[in-house]
Amino acid sequence: MNISVIIPVYNAEAFLEQAVNSALIFEEVKEILLIEDCSSDNSLRICHNLIKRDSRIKLYQHPDKLNHGAGASRNLGIEKATSEFIAFLDSDDYYLPNRFDAEKSIFKDPNIDGVFGGLGVEYLSEKGKSEFEEKFKNTTLTTVKYHAEGKEIFRGLLNLTSEFFGTFFHLNTLTIKKSAIHKSCLKFNTELRVHQDSDFITKLSYYCYLKSGIIDRAIAIRGVHDNNRITKIKMYSTEYNSKQLLLWRSLYIWSKNIHLNADEKKYLLLQYKAFELSTQKGLQKYINLASVVVKYPQILKTRYRFTYTKR
Incomplete structure (x- = not known):
């Protein structure tokens, strides 16, 4: 070698x-x-x-x-x-x-x-x-x-x-x-x-x-x-969620241009959406959450705490 x-x-x-x-x-x-x-x-x-x-x-x-x-x-x-x-x-x-x-x-x-x-x-x-x-x-x-x-x-x-x-x-x-x-x-x-x-x-x-x-x-x-x-970077802090969002956005964008199984594509999409929601604030965040849950109810099973952000 x-x-x-x-x-x-x-x-x-x-x-x-x-x-x-x-x-x-x-x-x-x-x-x-x-x-x-x-x-x-x-x-x-x-x-x-x-x-x-x-x-x-x-x-x-x-x-x-x-x-x-x-x-x-x-x-x-x-x-x-x-x-x-x-x-x-x-x-x-x-x-x-x-x-x-x-x-x-x-x-x-x-x-x-x-x-x-x-x-x-x-x-x-x-x-x-x-x-x-x-x-x-x-x-x-x-x-x-x-x-x-x-x-x-x-x-x-x-x-x-x-x-x-x-x-x-x-x-x-x-x-x-x-x-x-x-x-x-x-x-x-x-x-x-x-x-x-x-x-x-x-x-x-x-x-x-x-x-x-x-x-x-x-x-x-x-x-x-x-x-x-x-x-x-503290877990589930604003900075943590923002850095995770950049990671999962990169993987999600990449996934759209390659051949993946349906469950693989969905996983990457859900992780991206979860952290996208985690960086939002106020009433609009929960309106967007409700909209995403209707379309992708599995997002509630993601292992990340996207429904709140620690200050």
Whole structure:
């Protein structure tokens, strides 16, 4: 195997070296692409120091040297990657020594496009731990509930399998053939500053033949600290509902131009409508809700609380 690891870098001076070192230990990793995204701390200087240490480490910035977000940075990484396989790593996270163990056997099957596994947690501050536990409760392993492959993964991510598959798997644990990404013409949605990874994974599971790898234990670690963006957004807050609306709108618009089963199309429509309602206010919100319920009564069974917003 030969793997390109893509690391978007933004204000990661405290964590970047550990992330890079965790990828360097693998002989399969032929290059590490640091995509520096106009950091305001010392991240760029650290990037320059790192590329002097190992020829596998390469540094790129956006042509205008401005900040474009993680999605655009990953797109640039995919464009620059030269290896057969691509893996992703957030700059404040790191790989474990078993990161690519499953890939070595699973990719012997030429029909497999991608493999994913479980993501663990390391608490780097008490404040970060408190915020993470408040939002994600006792979720110390981000994973799926059972082994699956192919279309069952796509349907599982939409909660349409007979048993609960799991909410999602993390991008840090995905290894994907570069050719599969190009064949699907898939890119990260740069309009999503949050949840662009969930958007990408959902679409990828439709276009590509994915298979679960090591899902009962971690193959990478999420570093939880004071500045994790995802934990700052409180569940069902105005900001949370607005970010979710952007995600489900992206998936809904995408779904209109591809072939999906009726229940898959309906699920994406209902999630989009639910969060669209969640961002509305006053009497007009309930008038619109009544209209939607008449047409789509199943919206009352969506797992999101669209009928109110926490301030």
